[in-house]
Amino acid sequence: MPQIAPVPASGRLPLASAARHGTEYVDLEKLGYVEEEYYMVGLAPAITAAGERLFDAPYVTRFLIRKPKDPGRFNGTVVIEPFSWMGERGAGWILTRDYLMRKGYAFVGYTLSINRPANDPKTLEWDPEPRNLNLDFMRRYDYKRYAPLGSYYDSDRFRRGNGPDQYPPQAQGIAAQLALLLKSNLASGPMPGLNVKRLYVNTWAINGQLWFDYLDQGRHQQWRMPDGQALIDAYMTGHVVYGDLGGEVLRTPRNLPGDAPFVTVYSQTEVVHDASQAIALPPDTNQPKLRYYEVTGMPHLRLADQGTDSTEPHPADGDKRNEPQCQFLYDEPVETVVSAILEAMDRWVRDGTPMPKAERVVREGQGVARDPHSGNLLGGVRPPWIQVPSATYLTDQETACGTVYDTKVPYSAQRLQALYGSYTQYAGRFEAAKQQAIQEGYLLLEDARRVQPVAVPQDFTRDRQPKP
Template identity: 60%
Template sequence: MERLTTLSILRPTLQSALLLLILTSNTFAEVPRMPTAIAVPPSGKPPLSSAKRPGTEYSDLDKYGYIEEEFYLQGVAPAITASGKTLLEAPYTTRILVRKPADPARFNGTVVIEPFSWFGERAAGWILTRDYLLRRGYAYVGYTLNVNKPPVDPKFISDTPAAEAEQIAQYGRIVNFEFMRRFDFARYAPLGTYYDPEHFTRGEAPDPFAPQSQGIGAQLALLLKTNAAQSPLAGLDVQRIYVNSWAVTAQVWMDYLDQGRHQQWRMPDARPLIDAYMTGRMAYGEVGGDVIRVPRHTPDGVPFVTVYSQSELMHDVIEGINLPPDTDSPQIRYYEVTGMPHLRLADLGTEHTEQLAADIGKGDDPRCRTLYDEPAELIVSALLDRMDQWVRQGKPMPNAPRVARDGKTAARDPVTGNLQGGVRPPWIQVPSATYLTDQETGCGLIYDTKVPYSRDVLGQRYGSFSNYEQKFEDAKALSIKEGYLLPEDAAGLRSIAKPQDF
């Protein structure tokens, strides 16, 4: 009788707890709306950002047995402020570019998704990992996050009217839907997303990001991971989705995580929509908003990986922003890659050009003359591979030391002139130049520059080209051991200095 009475007392409590659990689950976990994918009618030429088009994004898809298809992505998505408040829901039409193995047996179960850059619809993540993705059987989906040209474009708001006019003159023709329509009107005329600079701000200025960006990304992941007949990847067994977002669009995914969308938006069976996040070449908060380095709602069991070039790390050094420690719970990794520039010639998007030293009167400055285009894609591909192992095998990614700081200055080796610490590619382990950043040189370029060693310095340091080349091979072996170079990429990595430099 006493036991029955106790159960009678507990039963309402248990029922209340269960009800609270259900309410909590419904409040914080929901399935996004399912979007619709519609094949884009052919217009007689390849899509914008196509891997079949000659340029920085070209790949021999046929060689790897891949096909490329473009779709309109349509749906209704929330319009969210930079502070995380949903003001309304609105329809949208954007586009996605799909690359997948023609033979489903070649698919490895993982899709990499990436928003295209504002500037020239560039797919920086694709450029940095395409050979790896194609070799390993990934599917890739790039998608557009853009708006119609606003009366005052917040992408170009500057301290002075002259600076704003200069930016518009440099980049105005390669941004927004107008750029896409000028490129191919028949194909991109239908595109449209909600934009309202009065009600959506970031910091003290209009928000330059499309308010529906988070919802579009989540709905795309839902569509791809559902494995339904309406998916652009129908016939492939999608198991995992990774974000690979670079440059300014990385802020979208920082916001997504920071505002708890990973926990809020789920698959119908409660699995996460996204299984890992890689972002790069972006100092979060640089375009306004909060300057944070780890999302305040960092999820458990999902890697959050950020890759800094020398420019981003130098930004944080100068601003006195310390990077968080690497942790395995939550799964956080930051990589400061020395000898990696913010932008290379190899990274430019369609119709995208940048000024060189000679264009701005710095052609005679020895610190501004030589760009560096070292193959940073090999380091990024190795990091993506290690992130994949962390997800599939539970094998943690390597921990890299931070670049050494001396107050608000990055410490440089007095002998080599290069940064100390950080991820050190073979061309930094065995240098043939001093790799600089624009913050230090004042060259006024988006590109970073280097100062090659003279013949005398190379001779004093290595003696001969053969000695230098052997040391470079040894450095490659160390990078493989550390997890920053894949063995299959090592053979194609040649020493930076050449015999004639000696």
């Protein structure tokens, strides 16, 4: 059991705080939530990428907890997420925060990072002067608050593939100890008076590999609550191709649990990557509880998905500014799809109702198949903006625009008129697509108002122009 202590006030809001105005912001007071920050201290095993447990070492990390003030509003479930080492971003929080707070979940985001080593696997090639990586970045932001943080790392002894392991060797142990702390319902814990019954993982992008390793190496079965129950009741990861940063390329852990769902959500970027590499995806099964969702019209990163104060180059800022395929980012409300998938996973845990199964995106040779009429991918989870499109959605792998953002090519006014006749007819078909998404389980009724037609009336009379 780790030890915890409240982080003393420093005069600044914590990194990744929902109270900082930016992409992670919500009005906690208005929604009846409180946010607290704690140090967490313990001994955790140092484990290699191959799963060898070498020794135990001390660590000091921190976590942010957001929980209902009123115990009666708490639904008994905590969602945990390690913050991305790129700016302490909580991508899972950004994608599901409205749903979580509407339904009375608690959320815990925690730091999973190291002091910057001389041989830093995350920055050797692509960022020689990192501004937002590792604990150095956190200390520059608030030295008083984050100076004590640290965990073990040795780039020579811990390897993944042909290079240093990008993931802290103590990552699995820290995750398990946090789960143990939260599910033990200690009077001295961070949730006194709130009875935690379930704990889910919701982790996006790079850190999703942590949970793949955790399951693949059998930690779910080995590390349990004192009564034998699971520490973690469900795993959801997204926007990650396992093995992409070195090591073995697998899509399913070899030790899938029998008592917890494992869910992966792919954006178009991951779909196109796996298709180009001819990587086969596993079939969805109800035992073990496995689901893969390939969501069309979902970019790897939106402007809204960045952490507060984080920036990424826009394709129009560089030498691609005049490329037609690089002018428009797509930022449709994919959080509505993610929230619906999370709700379905919750039902699977609570009452045993299996999650919906979605067909895979259609492959064509070593690539993806596109509809010749719309230009969009065939198959997969198809949100309303793909069912009734007003643009062709592409990935950077296809356009070579050169950024982590993906881009779309809006239809011309002439093409919109040929497809739909008028804006009114287009909007009517878009509304019908929303109802279909609700029936299929990929849009919640409470979120339907957030999904609005992408094209506007003016797009039917004049071609869309990039914003200056």
